[in-house]
Amino acid sequence: MSKLILRNIARSFGDFQAVNDFSLEMKPGEFVSLLGPSGCGKTTTLRMIAGFMPPSAGTIEMDGQVISSAAGVVPPERRRMSMIFQSYAIWPNMTVGENVGFGLEVRKLPRAEIGRRVDRILEVVQMGALKGRYPAELSGGQQQRVALARAIVVEPEVLLLDEPLSNLDANLREEMRFEIRRLHDEFKITTVYVTHDQSEAMVTSDRIVVMNKGRIEQIDPPHVLYGKPRSRFVAGFIGRTNFVERGGATYSLRPQSIGLSVAEPAANGIEAEIVDRAYLGEHWDYQVKPLGEAKPLRVSAGPNAIFELSQRVWLEIDPAAMVRVEA
Amino acid sequence: MTVSALPAAPTTAVQRSRGFDPTWLLWIVIIAVLLFLVVSPFVHLLITSFKSERTGAFTFANYAAAYGRERYVQALFNSLQLGTCAALLAGLFAVPLAWAVSRTDMPGRGLVRTLVLATFVTPPYTGAVAWILLAGPNAGWLNRIFVALTGAESGPFNIYSFPGLVLVVALYSYPYIFIFTTAALELVSSEMEDAANILGAGTWRTMRRVTLPLALPAILGGLIICFLEAIALFASPAMIAIPARFNVVTTQLFQFFGNPVRVEVAAAYAMPLLVVTILLVVVQRLMTRRKGFVALTGKGGDRRPIALGRGRWVAFGYAMLIATMSVFLPYLFLLQAAFAKAWGKGFSLENLTIRNFHFVLFEHATAPSAVAHSFLYGAASATVATVIAISVAYIVNRRLIRFADGLGFLCVAPFVIPGVVLAIGFYSAYAPPPIALYGTAWIMILAFTTRFLPIGYVNANAAIRSLNPEMEEAVRVLGGSRMTALRRVVTPLLKRSLLGAWLLMFIPATRELSSAIFLYGPKTKVVAVMIFDMSDEGNFEYLAALALILQLLTLPLLWIGQRAIGRDFMLRRTAT
Numbered sequence: 001m002s003k004l005i006l007r008n009i010a011r012s013f014g015d016f017q018a019v020n021d022f023s024l025e026m027k028p029g030e031f032v033s034l035l036g037p038s039g040c041g042k043t044t045t046l047r048m049i050a051g052f053m054p055p056s057a058g059t060i061e062m063d064g065q066v067i068s069s070a071a072g073v074v075p076p077e078r079r080r081m082s083m084i085f086q087s088y089a090i091w092p093n094m095t096v097g098e099n100v101g102f103g104l105e106v107r108k109l110p111r112a113e114i115g116r117r118v119d120r121i122l123e124v125v126q127m128g129a130l131k132g133r134y135p136a137e138l139s140g141g142q143q144q145r146v147a148l149a150r151a152i153v154v155e156p157e158v159l160l161l162d163e164p165l166s167n168l169d170a171n172l173r174e175e176m177r178f179e180i181r182r183l184h185d186e187f188k189i190t191t192v193y194v195t196h197d198q199s200e201a202m203v204t205s206d207r208i209v210v211m212n213k214g215r216i217e218q219i220d221p222p223h224v225l226y227g228k229p230r231s232r233f234v235a236g237f238i239g240r241t242n243f244v245e246r247g248g249a250t251y252s253l254r255p256q257s258i259g260l261s262v263a264e265p266a267a268n269g270i271e272a273e274i275v276d277r278a279y280l281g282e283h284w285d286y287q288v289k290p291l292g293e294a295k296p297l298r299v300s301a302g303p304n305a306i307f308e309l310s311q312r313v314w315l316e317i318d319p320a321a322m323v324r325v326e327a
Numbered sequence: 328m329t330v331s332a333l334p335a336a337p338t339t340a341v342q343r344s345r346g347f348d349p350t351w352l353l354w355i356v357i358i359a360v361l362l363f364l365v366v367s368p369f370v371h372l373l374i375t376s377f378k379s380e381r382t383g384a385f386t387f388a389n390y391a392a393a394y395g396r397e398r399y400v401q402a403l404f405n406s407l408q409l410g411t412c413a414a415l416l417a418g419l420f421a422v423p424l425a426w427a428v429s430r431t432d433m434p435g436r437g438l439v440r441t442l443v444l445a446t447f448v449t450p451p452y453t454g455a456v457a458w459i460l461l462a463g464p465n466a467g468w469l470n471r472i473f474v475a476l477t478g479a480e481s482g483p484f485n486i487y488s489f490p491g492l493v494l495v496v497a498l499y500s501y502p503y504i505f506i507f508t509t510a511a512l513e514l515v516s517s518e519m520e521d522a523a524n525i526l527g528a529g530t531w532r533t534m535r536r537v538t539l540p541l542a543l544p545a546i547l548g549g550l551i552i553c554f555l556e557a558i559a560l561f562a563s564p565a566m567i568a569i570p571a572r573f574n575v576v577t578t579q580l581f582q583f584f585g586n587p588v589r590v591e592v593a594a595a596y597a598m599p600l601l602v603v604t605i606l607l608v609v610v611q612r613l614m615t616r617r618k619g620f621v622a623l624t625g626k627g628g629d630r631r632p633i634a635l636g637r638g639r640w641v642a643f644g645y646a647m648l649i650a651t652m653s654v655f656l657p658y659l660f661l662l663q664a665a666f667a668k669a670w671g672k673g674f675s676l677e678n679l680t681i682r683n684f685h686f687v688l689f690e691h692a693t694a695p696s697a698v699a700h701s702f703l704y705g706a707a708s709a710t711v712a713t714v715i716a717i718s719v720a721y722i723v724n725r726r727l728i729r730f731a732d733g734l735g736f737l738c739v740a741p742f743v744i745p746g747v748v749l750a751i752g753f754y755s756a757y758a759p760p761p762i763a764l765y766g767t768a769w770i771m772i773l774a775f776t777t778r779f780l781p782i783g784y785v786n787a788n789a790a791i792r793s794l795n796p797e798m799e800e801a802v803r804v805l806g807g808s809r810m811t812a813l814r815r816v817v818t819p820l821l822k823r824s825l826l827g828a829w830l831l832m833f834i835p836a837t838r839e840l841s842s843a844i845f846l847y848g849p850k851t852k853v854v855a856v857m858i859f860d861m862s863d864e865g866n867f868e869y870l871a872a873l874a875l876i877l878q879l880l881t882l883p884l885l886w887i888g889q890r891a892i893g894r895d896f897m898l899r900r901t902a903t
């Protein structure tokens with residue numbers, strides 16, 4: 001049975017359609033990301049799931065019961081969910097321990113039990129030593145861990161995260177991605193994760209929902225999204241790619257799947273010229289123009305594959321790597 | 328692994344909010360309170376001005392009576408003249424001072440700010456009384472010193488005159504312009520001035536061509552506020568203009584309220600004051616809001632004080648001259664009078680006594696209770712206004728009910744109603760039966776509440792805006808209700824700001840005269856009315872003692888305010 005079902009939900013603000021015909025079914029314990037550019041309706045969708053906003057059409061069901069519809073919503077406090085906000089929303093007037101214990105207190109658990117659970121979860125997020133501190137005395141990463149602990153300790157039915165890492169610096173962001181996935185694997189909470197960072201979504205998620213202008217473009221596991229993007233938008237948004245027009249159709253061709261050599265390959269070779277290049281440490285990024293064509297292709301090559309500007313080279317393109325996409 | 332203590336989700340689908348919705352109740356209560364406090368007095372003022380005193384029928388007779396005599400009309404023009412002159416003189420005091428304090432290396436800038444604050448918290452009537460001691464004809468200290476120095480027959484100073492009134496009003500309202508101007512100047516970046524310097528403009532030319540024009544809208548806004556203060560003022564004109572045998576609008580209104588009370592005529596007569604105030608407040612808002620002209624970019628860049636060289640001491644001298652007139656001399660001679668057996672006998676040991684303080688605090692028939700009333704009514708009205716302000720600000724910002732913005736508007740609307748006009752409105756609305764609040768503490772508390780509600784609302788609104796709504800949403804998603812969020816998160820986080828807002832209403836409420844003078848009864852006298860009465864009777868020793876007690880009681884409040892919400896809180900937050 002599905003944990004959470006969004007059936008054709010939509011949301012408009014005045015004349016503006018922020019979310020349109022959005023459907024998603026989640027298995028218990030699944031981790032799904034909503035990925036898309038700024039303003040595409042991710043937060044709006046998440047807030048409808050949390051119950052802060054009624055959908056203007058469609059329904060949301062949890063465990064087979066309707067919890068949101070245009071007619072009304074079960075208020076957020078009765079949904080047994082948790083949410084991590086972009087601002088963390090750590091309460092500055094409470095210590096770390098009080099913040100984390102709040103949800104349990106509201107649930108009227110015995111004091112001793114609260115203490116035990118808070119201690120345990122703080123150990124899990126490596127914040128045990130800082131239980132008595134106030135939020136103002138914590139770093140950004142530590143606040144993030146408190147927010148995680150506070151959301152997880154209540155063992156929610158569904159965990160919602162709205163760009164929880166966007167306020168952190170690059171290194172910490174990378175570390176916290178794995179941390180979030182690790183916590184998910186440990187507690188198996190059904191999770192909806194909003195982000196506009198594709199690598200974040202790929203590291204953490206079982207499936208990714210790519211959104212554009214309030215609509216769903218594609219829902220698939222990360223490797224399928226990357227390997228078989230269905231639309232031009234998805235191909236361009238997930239990783240970098242070349243678009244090639246052949247016979248009236250558009251194909252996506254990843255820079256990594258193009259071979260580059262001095263000698264002519266046995267098959268599928270195209271003679272070309274290097275027009276631009278950039279060295280990025282882990283790989284070379286070449287712009288290579290097939291002879292007689294106007295548009296160069298982007299090609300990735302290993303750090304040792306050194307070619308000079310204007311050098312004649314051969315491209316090797318495997319037809320199987322060309323993925324047809326909707327325009 | 329669900330937590331069993333959780334309330335179960337409903338097995339049926341979503342519940343519709345059927346029947347009773349608590350936000351409705353909230354809506355009705357708030358609307359009722361604001362109707363009572365803001366709308367009803369205003370509407371009654373209008374109705375009363377068109378109502379026949381005897382028959383209650385519609386009539387223009389009140390307007391005919393109010394504007395039928397030349398001296399009544401003359402009083403209107405006197406007010407305009409007073410407002411204009413006082414605002415200009417105050418601008419002359421405030422603008423150079425503001426520039427020197429915020430942009431230059433004048434010595435003692437902190438001291439000057441403190442002295443401006445001291446001026447700001449001196450009630451206009453205290454200042455007026457001090458200047459009567461200083462510049463009363465013959466007996467005034469300045470005249471006596473002049474006579475002693477020159478051997479002339481009599482001194483040249485006479486406070487009981489139009490220029491005298493202008494001076495006293497300007498001296499105690501220039502802080503408004505100072506506040507506006509410093510706020511604007513602090514947002515002009517040094518880089519803009521540097522740009523002019525590099526092109527060859529000297530300090531003076533830069534100030535004239537770059538800095539001042541950038542701050543001009545704020546300065547004009549300050550002048551307008553100052554003008555409005557001056558025409559709405561009751562105390563100083565009553566103490567100075569009446570003996571000088573001329574009237575302004577407020578003193579004329581007071582006379583309409585004499586025996587017998589002609590509230591209908593007073594209501595008609597108050598209209599120009601109301602209209603002028605509303606118009607000018609609108610102009611002032613438009614002016615200070617016009618973007619593109621004021622370079623009020625948030626990042627002002629670096630601001631270095633401009634080096635004035637030897638001019639620093641000229642600037643400092645100017646600041647001290649103003650402080651001498653508004654603080655040093657007035658308080659020196661108030662102290663002298665408060666500790667003197669008879670203030671005219673001057674500084675001598677045998678003239679020294681503390682009896683005046685003892686008398687007003689313990690023996691006087693009404694003064695001790697007046698002090699208590701002032702603080703009681705001030706506390707009650709500041710508390711009520713804080714509760715209203717924070718509730719409405721919360722409702723408006725979280726969009727809890729429809730048409731919330733209208734409620735916010737009602738909360739700031741009293742800003743355009745001068746105190747005397749507000750009092751006439753309250754009198755028309757609540758003095759007659761069935762409510763018949765005249766002479767009770769209630770009418771004073773309610774009028775003060777309305778009068779200072781805008782200050783509370785502006786501050787409460789700013790406080791709530793600074794609060795990320797996600798803080799409350801985090802409570803709700805974890806299972807807490809909105810009430811839990813209010814109790815556990817919002818209230819603790821707003822404590823300081825609310826204390827600040829409370830003080831910003833409480834302090835002026837303890838010294839309020841212009842609405843109190845129309846509404847007090849024999850059992851509800853407040854300190855300000857007491858002081859006014861004593862000046863009428865010529866009891867300057869008792870009066871000085873009482874005025875100083877009032878100032879002394881304010882000091883700890885200022886201290887608490889500075890601890891709670893920072894230095895300069897009074898100067899920054901009162902002018903909205």
Ligand SMILES: Nc1ncnc2c1ncn2[C@@H]1O[C@H](COP(=O)(O)OP(=O)(O)OP(=O)(O)O)[C@@H](O)[C@H]1O
Binds near residue numbers: 036039
């Ligand atoms: N309360 C509102 N009133 C009007 N328009 C809104 C409101 N909330 C969101 N919108 C609009 O709906 C669209 C989707 O907003 P949403 O916040 O869901 O985007 P998002 O995908 O979360 O973007 P971001 O990555 O920038 O957070 C935006 O164009 C936004 O301007």
Ligand SMILES: [Mg+2]
Binds near residue numbers: 042043
């Ligand atoms: Mg968002």
